[in-house]
Amino acid sequence: MQAPTSQLVAPHITRGALARPVAIDSRGDACADEGRRIADTLKLIDTVLAPKRRIVHAGEMIYRAGERFNQLHILNSGFFKLISMSCDGREQVVGLRFRGDWLGFSAISQGSYGCDAIALDTAEVWTLRYDALLQACAEHPALMVVVHEAMSREMMRDRDSLMAICTLPADARVATFLHYWAGALAVRGLRADQFSLRLTRAEIGNYLGLTLETVSRVLSRLARAELIAFNEKSRRDICIPDFPALAAYVEDRDARAGLH
């Protein structure tokens, strides 16, 4: 009984914090559309720009803060985290990246990267020169549209996570995070009902503005409430038996009230 997820009178109604691209529920359409968009984008970039492909392994960095910027990256597979470091030594996970996402946009304005991009597992990265992209954009309007949309989407996502972190209590933040991650997987045609969080509790907490202990406690509580389940062995593998239930928990203040 949610509002339908396409054809909205007031589109902002569906914008759950951190959760926009999801919509696995009522109809799979939006989800499949997103997947198609990602595939199309990759194909376009591949044909127009012939990017350099590269395999990187978990823990490897494709760029680091301070490094001179002159190329952008697109993820063809795998997962990345972006880590930013402030002058006084605070470290923070400022973003997560999945297949089809770009890496490096935020470096354009400064001419140097502002964070480290670290692979969370084996990944295939496509790399292209920024000047080549600019030139190609001038020649291929469709490419420019794709690039703008990608940047725009990134802004929207950042805004959603800001909102989640500013306005939600710990329970809801963690639930929102899981919902977001599962949605990102679903859109990309991967299993969303059972997957490995590729982050430690400490990293999740850092991303959400919480401590690792709080994340651990919340996960235990969510498991007790059967909104999630742990894989026996490796509590980093999560099952989401009832995705709509999790979505409801994320979206309703009230649904979170009872959960001692």
Added chain:
Amino acid sequence: MQAPTSQLVAPHITRGALARPVAIDSRGDACADEGRRIADTLKLIDTVLAPKRRIVHAGEMIYRAGERFNQLHILNSGFFKLISMSCDGREQVVGLRFRGDWLGFSAISQGSYGCDAIALDTAEVWTLRYDALLQACAEHPALMVVVHEAMSREMMRDRDSLMAICTLPADARVATFLHYWAGALAVRGLRADQFSLRLTRAEIGNYLGLTLETVSRVLSRLARAELIAFNEKSRRDICIPDFPALAAYVEDRDARAGLH
């Protein structure tokens, strides 16, 4: 004894959360450079695109969430706040905009705005059609560069505020906010040592993930510590007698320790 603010070996060192464009201290260069960039950008847009100009007054909205997107806006003068609303009714200030800033980028990917843009005082807004911009970008490489840089800068700023909110205690968040606001004014050639916050305590708190009472208390504490001063009458007018001291407070964990 800070690192010089231009000519960096490792540029990320100067990136204080929310605070990048500042650098009023050691030499005015960076500050003036920024100002020049903004002026140049406005000029370029004016000559290439001849945007429609319009004056809006405090409280007026230039777009609202859900509205169909087909034009972008640039602020020639005045101040705006961006307000986003989640599906369950949480409201949040997700951004502030000053002269030279763009409004509407984040709507590109969805085709509709995701937040309300509300003027905080009388402002001059330039408006241009997005399709016209796309076309002009294809013809004028310099314009495309400017647009990409603007989007990139916005991402960087969002990231900085995420970091500030996630990792800083209330005192530091408010101080960072003041520092950021003063920096934004300085860059634009406006008085940065004495200015009016155009937001209520509630709005500041909302932006920073705090309550209005906490903001009020922190401001009182900062005033007691003489890092800021209130204008007699209208405590919304703030003086910053010693900007470097405020900057030091923002940047040093330790500087904040003593301040009962």
Added chain:
DNA sequence: CGCCAAATTGACTGGTATCAAGCTACGTGG
């Protein structure tokens, strides 16, 4: 003047952080 929104300040509460102990899984080297 009287009304109202904004802001301040105090007292109290509660949600997270902090500190600490113990557990599990895993790899390494004796």
Added chain:
DNA sequence: CCACGTAGCTTGATACCAGTCAATTTGGCG
């Protein structure tokens, strides 16, 4: 094989920062 160390995780006890509630003051404005 087991002893050991380590990293990640869980759970409990306690502390503290910021939220909540409430009373009061201030300033703006019809």
